[in-house]
Amino acid sequence: MSTSREQAEELIEAAGARLSARRAAVRRLIGTPPSERRAQTQALLLEAGRELFADKGIGGTSVGDICSRAGFTRGAFYSNFTDMxxxxxxxxxxxxxxxxxxxxxxxxxxxxxxxxxxxxxxxxxxxxxxxxxxxxxxxxxxxxxxxxxxxxxxxxxxxxxxxxxxxxxxxxxxxxxxxxxxxxxxxxxxxxxxxxxxxxxxxxxxxxxxxxxxxxxxxxxxxxxxxxxxxxxxxxxxxxxxxxxxxxxxxxxxxxxx
Known part of the structure; x- marks a missing residue:
């Protein structure tokens, strides 16, 4: 039982480390001028968010909704924004x-x-x-x-x-x-x-x-x-x-x- 608990804790810790690393990577990208392709991706995601927030509200809009409207995957969203x-x-x-x-x-x-x-x-x-x-x-x-x-x-x-x-x-x-x-x-x-x-x-x-x-x-x-x-x-x-x-x-x- 303790072994299973330790394994679960290790998995949670590893997931947290990956999340922190991803957020740190995105923050580094935020601090540098985006490439033309990245700027276009961000603009399309923001435009989709603007339309959805006006229609459904912030609370009624998910990351998946924004990605579907903009035509991107969740990976594209999380490569440009740390979170909602x-x-x-x-x-x-x-x-x-x-x-x-x-x-x-x-x-x-x-x-x-x-x-x-x-x-x-x-x-x-x-x-x-x-x-x-x-x-x-x-x-x-x-x-x-x-x-x-x-x-x-x-x-x-x-x-x-x-x-x-x-x-x-x-x-x-x-x-x-x-x-x-x-x-x-x-x-x-x-x-x-x-x-x-x-x-x-x-x-x-x-x-x-x-x-x-x-x-x-x-x-x-x-x-x-x-x-x-x-x-x-x-x-x-x-x-x-x-x-x-x-x-x-x-x-x-x-x-x-x-």
Whole structure:
């Protein structure tokens, strides 16, 4: 009996050693630029994961599902990623990277360079300025069904697995995205001589929460209420953002010298 136990322990120890060696090998590969073939394999696996996470959620997706969708074996997956956690983090980094690139490409359009910072002289001018800023903020925000579903998945993933992890690539990606929108908001309000009542970061969080609500409401509509092009994910945001900006900002008052 003791011999059988010892053999089982030796098998477990050997399997653990092989697993550790494989993970160490993958980590070494991660630290070096991938070959063209490896980069293509990783891109296809990540694309398959993106589609599956949006359709089934992270918890409902297995390594086998990802490999089947991408057309690879499990060996290809484990030659590029240490485990599912590593895969999720890489996909989140890719997602945030593409979102930030989208925002960067939209910032030039979002920046109200054609306005001179003059104070609106009437309610109509203020309403027009806020509507213009709302439109430009909307143009700088990535809004789609896939973005909505993936960000919900990543947020839940962080809450479940990284509560005590401090900074992480997922949190850092979100923080970088938010700072891009903070810039658009602050400079946009300054262009009509207004400033945030709350901190710019908190104001941006409220705007982003409104965007999430807009997408959720549209995706939850009854099929009869959706047109042939699909649900309008921005409808609620378009209706409410100008008023939200008005309520969350105030005129910049010049400080007098002593």
């Amino acid at each position: 956690d590593h895969f999720v983090q890489r996909l989140a980094e890719e997602q945030w990277g593409s979102i930030i690139a989208f925002v960067d490409s939209s910032v030039a359009r979002a920046m109200p360079s054609d306005l001179d910072g003059a104070t609106p002289e009437s309610d109509a001018e203020l309403a027009a300025g806020l509507a213009e800023l709302a439109s430009r903020l909307l143009g700088a925000m990535p809004i789609s069904r896939e973005v909505f579903l993936l960000q919900n998945e990543f947020a839940a993933y962080i809450a479940r697995t990284e509560a005590d992890a401090g900074n992480s690539p997922l949190r850092e990606g979100y923080a970088a995205f938010k700072q891009h929108l903070v810039r658009v908001l602050v400079e946009g309000l300054a262009s009509i001589n207004r400033t945030c009542l709350l901190s710019p970061e908190d104001t941006t969080e409220l705007i982003m929460a409104t965007a999430v609500r807009s997408m959720r409401m549209a995706l939850s509509e009854e099929p009869d209420g959706v047109d042939a092009d699909g649900p309008d994910l921005t409808a609620f945001l378009v209706r409410t953002l100008p008023t939200l900006l008005a309520r969350l900002s105030a005129p910049i008052t010049p400080t007098s010298g002593i």
